[in-house]
Amino acid sequence: MREEAISARQFTALALFVTIGDSLVILPGTMVSLAKQDAWLSMLVGLAAGLPVILLFLAVHARGAAASPVVKLKRICGPWFGGLFILPYIAFSLFLSAGSMRILGDFMITQIMPETPGTAVVALLLIVAAAAIRGGVEAFARAGEVLLLCFLFVFFFFILTLVPQVDFHRLLPVCENGPGPVAHGGLLSLAFCFIEIMPLMMLMPHVKANSRKEMRRALLIGAIAGACALLIVTLLCITVLGPGHAERHMYPTYTLAKKISVGSFLERVEAMIAFMWIISTFMKLGVNLFAVHLGLAQWIGSRSYRTLSVPVAAVTLALAANFTDNMAYFNHIVTLAWPIYDLTMLFVPLFLLGLLLVRKAGKRG
Amino acid sequence: MRGAFGKFVLCAVLLTVLLGVTGCWNRRELNTLAIAVGMGIDKRGSEYDVSIQVVNPQVMDKKSGTNRSETIQFREHKATIFEALRKMTTVSPRKIYLSHLRILVLSEQVAREGINEVIDFISRDHEARTDFYIMVARGSSASEVLNVHTQLDNIPSIKVFDMLEGSEKAWAPTSTVRLDELIDALENDSGQSGVLSGVAVAGNKKKAMTQENIERIRLPGVLKYSGLAVFKQGKAVGWLNEEQSAAFKFIMGKVKNTVSDVPCPAGGKLVLEIFDTTSAMIPKARGGELSIALKQKLFANIGEVSCGIDLLNESAIEEIEKRMEEKHKRQLEETIAFVQRKYGADIFGFGQSIHRSYPREWKKVKANWSEAFRELPVTVSAQVTIRRTGTINNAAIPSS
Numbered sequence: 122m123r124e125e126a127i128s129a130r131q132f133t134a135l136a137l138f139v140t141i142g143d144s145l146v147i148l149p150g151t152m153v154s155l156a157k158q159d160a161w162l163s164m165l166v167g168l169a170a171g172l173p174v175i176l177l178f179l180a181v182h183a184r185g186a187a188a189s190p191v192v193k194l195k196r197i198c199g200p201w202f203g204g205l206f207i208l209p210y211i212a213f214s215l216f217l218s219a220g221s222m223r224i225l226g227d228f229m230i231t232q233i234m235p236e237t238p239g240t241a242v243v244a245l246l247l248i249v250a251a252a253a254i255r256g257g258v259e260a261f262a263r264a265g266e267v268l269l270l271c272f273l274f275v276f277f278f279f280i281l282t283l284v285p286q287v288d289f290h291r292l293l294p295v296c297e298n299g300p301g302p303v304a305h306g307g308l309l310s311l312a313f314c315f316i317e318i319m320p321l322m323m324l325m326p327h328v329k330a331n332s333r334k335e336m337r338r339a340l341l342i343g344a345i346a347g348a349c350a351l352l353i354v355t356l357l358c359i360t361v362l363g364p365g366h367a368e369r370h371m372y373p374t375y376t377l378a379k380k381i382s383v384g385s386f387l388e389r390v391e392a393m394i395a396f397m398w399i400i401s402t403f404m405k406l407g408v409n410l411f412a413v414h415l416g417l418a419q420w421i422g423s424r425s426y427r428t429l430s431v432p433v434a435a436v437t438l439a440l441a442a443n444f445t446d447n448m449a450y451f452n453h454i455v456t457l458a459w460p461i462y463d464l465t466m467l468f469v470p471l472f473l474l475g476l477l478l479v480r481k482a483g484k485r486g
Numbered sequence: 487m488r489g490a491f492g493k494f495v496l497c498a499v500l501l502t503v504l505l506g507v508t509g510c511w512n513r514r515e516l517n518t519l520a521i522a523v524g525m526g527i528d529k530r531g532s533e534y535d536v537s538i539q540v541v542n543p544q545v546m547d548k549k550s551g552t553n554r555s556e557t558i559q560f561r562e563h564k565a566t567i568f569e570a571l572r573k574m575t576t577v578s579p580r581k582i583y584l585s586h587l588r589i590l591v592l593s594e595q596v597a598r599e600g601i602n603e604v605i606d607f608i609s610r611d612h613e614a615r616t617d618f619y620i621m622v623a624r625g626s627s628a629s630e631v632l633n634v635h636t637q638l639d640n641i642p643s644i645k646v647f648d649m650l651e652g653s654e655k656a657w658a659p660t661s662t663v664r665l666d667e668l669i670d671a672l673e674n675d676s677g678q679s680g681v682l683s684g685v686a687v688a689g690n691k692k693k694a695m696t697q698e699n700i701e702r703i704r705l706p707g708v709l710k711y712s713g714l715a716v717f718k719q720g721k722a723v724g725w726l727n728e729e730q731s732a733a734f735k736f737i738m739g740k741v742k743n744t745v746s747d748v749p750c751p752a753g754g755k756l757v758l759e760i761f762d763t764t765s766a767m768i769p770k771a772r773g774g775e776l777s778i779a780l781k782q783k784l785f786a787n788i789g790e791v792s793c794g795i796d797l798l799n800e801s802a803i804e805e806i807e808k809r810m811e812e813k814h815k816r817q818l819e820e821t822i823a824f825v826q827r828k829y830g831a832d833i834f835g836f837g838q839s840i841h842r843s844y845p846r847e848w849k850k851v852k853a854n855w856s857e858a859f860r861e862l863p864v865t866v867s868a869q870v871t872i873r874r875t876g877t878i879n880n881a882a883i884p885s886s
Binding site for chain 1: 612674
């Protein structure tokens with residue numbers, strides 16, 4: 122079987138989707154609840170702190186032979202000691218999948234279909250995701266390229282229709298409560314938008330980039346564009362809804378879409394934002410699940426990663442169903458436990474980078 | 487299973503699945519919905535008395551000439567609004583659907599006792615949107631407001647909605663308030679103060695609620711906009727009259743178009759059509775002393791002349807501008823002083839503008855803003871520019 126390959130452009134699309142992911146509806150509100158009208162600063166802080174993280178991922182990829190982090194760990198440390206790092210990495214990807222599914226399920230129940238079990242929504246999406254795994258990396262990346270067009274179309278429609286309602290006075294006063302809340306918000310955007318790109322490293326060996334530079338460009342452009350999209354959405358939440366409003370609503374981005382009213386005939390288009398969000402969440406889910414499948418297959422040395430698609434989907438479904446008890450608990454997780462978990466997961470690429478550097482130095486010496 | 491037969495089975499299975507997964511789990515067909523256009527909330531003892539105005543679809547179909555009413559009112563009372571709405575299923579054959587709500591009417595009693603519970607329910611419910619107008623019934627119950635038979639638009643709620651929307655654009659005293667605007671006003675740094683439009687049944691109240699009301703050319707009773715209700719800490723504390731309501735809207739910079747009369751130098755009156763306004767609210771903190779400067783710019787055309795004045799004379803126009811400026815300034819100052827003295831409710835958002843520009847000074851006054859607001863010095867300056875005189879210059883028939 123020939124090597125599955127995705128183009129640099131497709132990889133950019135994937136990076137953009139992974140950055141936006143489920144954050145599109147969750148992150149602006151959470152950041153506003155912490156940093157009030159300074160939430161957009163938090164996004165910038167997150168971006169500034171996120172760039173080194175992306176460079177770290179790229180550095181790990183660039184060193185040693187072209188292979189995924191799991192393969193590299195296994196090659197250097199062996200399957201057992203390496204497993205100490207491979208397993209958390211795979212589990213991380215799995216938890217991210219389950220988390221994003223739970224968020225999506227909660228959203229659908231709260232805002233759109235209150236009587237439908239969230240599990241039904243999640244199950245439908247997971248069936249599609251399992252099919253995507255069977256379709257393979259290549260088909261998935263192509264789907265990303267096509268969906269990006271739909272996504273961008275809706276996104277620009279969304280911005281343009283809200284611009285008339287923007288009131289920049291709502292951004293004042295800047296930095297009222299000092300840097301603390303802004304930094305906390307920044308931690309969230311760093312974790313949810315940038316550290317959670319980590320599973321995408323599993324797809325990097327498949328990218329047909331002509332040079333390291335092209336690879337770096339593809340990932341950076343995707344991540345920065347995604348961060349900009351989130352920055353715009355956060356700004357819109359504050360300037361259109363006002364910090365108080367944005368804070369009180371569970372899903373301010375969705376509430377924002379309810380405000381769209383052009384000439385009193387272009388109204389009630391909020392389902393479009395749900396559509397947009399489902400696309401980005403699905404793509405992030407796909408990348409995470411690919412990381413799980415590829416990681417497991419490479420770890421145990423199997424040639425096919427597709428075999429497990431149905432059981433992994435089932436496990437994700439069960440995890441998602443038991444993710445949180447209620448919204449108060451969920452809120453606690455999102456603002457504190459999860460970003461810290463994300464941060465600690467950085468030890469995997471850091472450790473691997475250290476190993477690669479030491480080995481290179483050893484070879485030279 | 488790899489052959490043609492396998493593919494056939496697969497297709498059959500997929501098609502069968504398709505039957506089940508299209509559509510919506512909790513779909514609600516149009517003919518099972520009672521589409522609510524108006525909601526009225528009164529108090530009965532300690533309970534909420536909720537009235538819902540529902541469109542009668544059979545009558546909306548013009549071909550079937552029936553004499554049935556275009557709308558139906560359902561009414562239930564219970565300790566909370568949500569319970570009352572659910573209890574309505576015991577009288578309504580269809581489930582109430584709130585997404586197309588046009589107006590929410592609160593009785594004055596509900597307004598005076600506090601609207602926080604109402605606001606919470608209506609913004610928590612996933613069906614309700616924020617694009618309906620909220621108002622306080624003045625001199626009648628909310629249920630009565632929803633009961634008035636109306637002409638031109640047969641559905642009272644839509645009539646009131648259109649009336650407010652139209653009047654808001656052409657008449658300065660009329661302000662409309664949507665749910666999100668109300669929440670914004672009640673929860674921001676202005677000491678939780680805001681306004682709601684008032685609506686009253688004018689004329690013969692009894693006849694207004696019967697079919698007889700719409701059988702005449704001159705309606706015996708009509709629904710009418712009447713001033714603004716002032717809210718402080720989520721409770722109505724009083725009303726603004728027509729002139730004060732106009733001043734309020736000017737201060738908020740929301741006047742799109744209105745008319746105003748000015749006394750002529752030689753007696754009589756002249757009417758200006760104000761077609762554009764700008765309003766700037768500039769907070770100042772000089773030596774720890776907070777103050778607000780309001781700068782108003784009005785652009786007007788001459789709309790009606792009933793006095794002897796030479797409109798071709800530049801100095802006459804200047805004189806009119808000056809008189810209008812004085813009148814406008816006085817009107818705004820009086821309104822602000824009235825609200826400060828009588829209600830102590832910062833409905834203008836002065837506190838918010840100070841917070842935005844002077845966060846440090848704001849922290850000091852924040853705790854007792856409602857007292858500080860009463861003492862806040864506000865200066866008003868107005869600049870009126872008259873652009874055109876309409877299709878004629880001097881008065882059509884000069885008064886001697």
